[in-house]
Amino acid sequence: MSGPDTALPDTALVVDLWRGDAGGGGLVRYRVPVDPGQTILDVLTWVQRHAEPGLAYRFACRVGMCGSCAVMVNGVPRWACRTRAIPVARQGRLEIRPLRHFPVIRDLVVDFEAFFARWRRALGRFAPASPPPDALAVIAPDASDRQLVDAAIECIGCGICLAACDSVGANPDYLGPAALNRAWAAVNDRRDDTMGHLRAAARDGGVHACHAQGSCRRFCPVGRDPAGAIVGLKRRLLVAALKGRL
Amino acid sequence: MTEFRLFLIQRITAGLLLVMGVAHLAILLAATQAPLSAAAILARTHANPFWPAFYAVFAMTAATHAALGLRVIAREWLGWRGTAWGIGLWAVLVTLGLRAAWIIA
Ligand code: FES
Numbered sequence: 001m002s003g004p005d006t007a008l009p010d011t012a013l014v015v016d017l018w019r020g021d022a023g024g025g026g027l028v029r030y031r032v033p034v035d036p037g038q039t040i041l042d043v044l045t046w047v048q049r050h051a052e053p054g055l056a057y058r059f060a061c062r063v064g065m066c067g068s069c070a071v072m073v074n075g076v077p078r079w080a081c082r083t084r085a086i087p088v089a090r091q092g093r094l095e096i097r098p099l100r101h102f103p104v105i106r107d108l109v110v111d112f113e114a115f116f117a118r119w120r121r122a123l124g125r126f127a128p129a130s131p132p133p134d135a136l137a138v139i140a141p142d143a144s145d146r147q148l149v150d151a152a153i154e155c156i157g158c159g160i161c162l163a164a165c166d167s168v169g170a171n172p173d174y175l176g177p178a179a180l181n182r183a184w185a186a187v188n189d190r191r192d193d194t195m196g197h198l199r200a201a202a203r204d205g206g207v208h209a210c211h212a213q214g215s216c217r218r219f220c221p222v223g224r225d226p227a228g229a230i231v232g233l234k235r236r237l238l239v240a241a242l243k244g245r246l
Numbered sequence: 247m248t249e250f251r252l253f254l255i256q257r258i259t260a261g262l263l264l265v266m267g268v269a270h271l272a273i274l275l276a277a278t279q280a281p282l283s284a285a286a287i288l289a290r291t292h293a294n295p296f297w298p299a300f301y302a303v304f305a306m307t308a309a310t311h312a313a314l315g316l317r318v319i320a321r322e323w324l325g326w327r328g329t330a331w332g333i334g335l336w337a338v339l340v341t342l343g344l345r346a347a348w349i350i351a
Contacts, residue, residue, distance in 0.1 A: 170322035208253030241254060 013089060015043055017055070018097040021106045027095065028052075040073055040080040043094065044108070056107035064221065067158030071108050072097040077163040079221045100163040115159055115178070122175045123200040124182030129193035137191045145188045152185035152229050154222060161216035161226050173205030177216035177226030180207060184229035187236060198233070198240050207233045252314055259311035266304045291350040298351035305343025313339055 011034045016027040030047050038046075041059055048055040059069040062081045069080040073088050074095050085094060102110035119125070139146050161177040162168055168176045183197040201207045207230050216226040240246050277287055291297040313336035320326040 167322075202250040204249040206250060208250050237250070238254070238257075241250075246250075 011092075013043065013085060014093045015047065016093070016095045017044075017047065017052075017108070019052075019055070019107050020104065022104055025104070025107075027097075034086070036086070038085050040071065040078065040083045040085055040088070040094070040096065041069055043085050044071075044080060044096070056105070056109045058109050065156060067156035070099055070158040070160045070163070070221075072100055072163065077160040077219055079158055079160065082221065099159055101165070101168050102159060102163065110159075112159065115162060115176075118162075118175050118179040119182055121200065121203075121205075122179035122183045123197050124179045124186070126186050126189060126191075127193055127196045128191050133191075139190055145190055148188040148232070149185050152181050152188070152224065155181055155224050156222055158221065160219050160221060161224075164215035164219040166213060166215065167209055167211050171205065171209050174209040175201070175205055175207075177210075177230065180210075180233060181216075181224060181226040181229040184232055187233065194236070195240075195245065198237055199246065201233045202237055202241075202246055207237065210234075252317075256311060256314040259307045259314075262307045263304075263311055266300075266307065269300075270304060288350065295351070298347045301350065302344055302347035305347055306340055309336060309339030309343050 012031040013034055015030045015032050017030060019025050019028045030051050032043050032046050035042065041062065044055065044057045044059075048057070057069075057071070057080075059081055060066040061068075064079055064082040067079070070077055071080050072078075072095075073080075073083060074090055074093075076088070077099060078088070088094070096108065098104045098108050098110045102112070102115065105111050155178060157178065159178065161181075165174075165177055168174050180201060183201055186192045187194045187197045210227070210230045212227060212231070214227045217224075217228065220226065237246070282290075313332060316335065317332040320332075
């Protein structure tokens, strides 16, 4: 390495990056110059530009909106673009790995297919009652059901909750927090025929596979509460089951 | 759906256990405070069919709750996905519980 932009300053972060593919891999160490305010994404970009052009990692918006940059940083799932490197480093060290519970494609890039397959299985989408009513629904922004939708809908689909969830690791059938959170948003939509979501959430691997550990809520970078959504679904399911509607 | 039904059963048995467990503790305390001898306790449970009935339901509820909980733990931690051993465990626990209720009847 040569040239002014590659010169290492006195202080450098020791960054262990997981490199490999579906067949396996391991940690490779890089020394990345400290730059005050640099994010994990900046660290990865530095490595790709200066040390390892072949490094595979994902990002798009760089401002915490698209949800494509999540990785494990020192064992914790985080969004790379909004995570400052220095505060999460341990004694100047960063260990960056691909997201837990996701199959690796290459280096830090993981396969989201199974993640979105879970959304489909959970019916994590708007499913209106049919036939549609004649008049458009008028839903006040401050209506209580609309606020429940708001709380759940702002998910950026980053996969951090799934990576954080131990129940997903213990039970591969489990739909997981993101998919159930999306289903909960739909259940609270007045225009939705809620039963489809409830039936999906009652199937094997549904809400009952959650043990309420709350890691999804703890690590969600945008402050959503999938654990609360799952509790809401459990409650609705209980009522539906008691009424014999399932 | 099966899983969800079992989950519901576990929740319902948990609620019952809470009530019956507290009742059981109160009975224990009352019997030891009295104080009643083992023979005196047995004389009362023989005289009144409520006691064996209460403990039969209590034991079955506990057996069901325990078997369902252990089943989930075994699935998640040991990867035992079969159903036979869970049903077997439930049958053993229910038998033990009912045997105890039968003895005080
Ligand atoms: S790059 Fe879009 S959220 Fe991080």
